[in-house]
Amino acid sequence: MDRSARIIVLDDEAELRNMLQRFLTAQGFSVRVVENGARLKRYLEREPYDVLVLDLMIGDENGLDICKQLRDAGETLPILMLTAKGDPLDRVAGLETGADDYLAKPFLPQELTARINALLRRQKIAAGDPTVTTQSVRFGDFRLDVAKSLLFRGDEPVELHSAQMLLLTALGSSPNRAVSRDNLIARARGREHDALDRSIDVQVLRLRQMIESDPSKPRFIKTVWGVGYMLIADVES
Incomplete structure (x- = not known):
């Protein structure tokens, strides 16, 4: 696990936000939680994050639209989409708008951690390991x-x-x-x-x-x- 990884969670359910923040923090991540797309945008503009955990349904907003807006703006951070729907078509829609992974509710917290770690490993591989660091x-x-x-x-x-x-x-x-x-x-x-x-x-x-x-x-x-x-x-x- 990359204990320096910074995770930002967007979910409109306060109980789930708090649960995710407590659990992921206990796993060693640095965690920020937000309740809407506007706050997410402000935090992404202020500082870098390594993974976004994004709920598909956020009150009057739509996680698919938020995901697409981020990708259209050039944002490349990995996105893990959460949804209460188990329909495979929802998974396809999420991936097509730019999500990197998809997790249906209810889920085990340990599976969420495993998927976040997989995205972090994938990002590290995608970035390429430098061969020179001090010379x-x-x-x-x-x-x-x-x-x-x-x-x-x-x-x-x-x-x-x-x-x-x-x-x-x-x-x-x-x-x-x-x-x-x-x-x-x-x-x-x-x-x-x-x-x-x-x-x-x-x-x-x-x-x-x-x-x-x-x-x-x-x-x-x-x-x-x-x-x-x-x-x-x-x-x-």
Whole structure:
């Protein structure tokens, strides 16, 4: 279990909200509970979460609509949908609107925990495990301190926009390996996720303009067609 995982629960039933908060907190999660879509939106804008537990029927609101709105806005956090309905068509509808998993009420609390942990594992795999976490990588005249997210040209620091630095650090943490666009988004989620979502190609172009002698024929940030991008670099111990 990832005890640092942050869970946010949206359910309009106060008794169930409180029960879920107590149980999930006892399992080691950091838990926030909200009762409507407006409060959910405010909390998601303030801080990152790792899993959303979303009730299908929320008073006058509809969990399917909330799920679709989040996905349309570019939100990628895993969503576990709860419903009192056991109809397989409801499950299909939830998955088609962007939910990652589905759990029918009533359910065992232990099954909820197991499903949350499965989503966290899936997210970790999707993000890709960095192969470099403390070293520096060098490419051309540049040196990237991966741990500190600092770029140098010779001995001089190079200023980058935060989104570009996040992208370069994500690439630098897996040098000489193709990293998918989805992985790059997932690695940056919780910091500048919105800045990278749907704009990675633009940030790659800007990075190339800064570090490549000929951006149209890049030596360091390579496009891996059908996958994403790769940073060609030497790893320093």
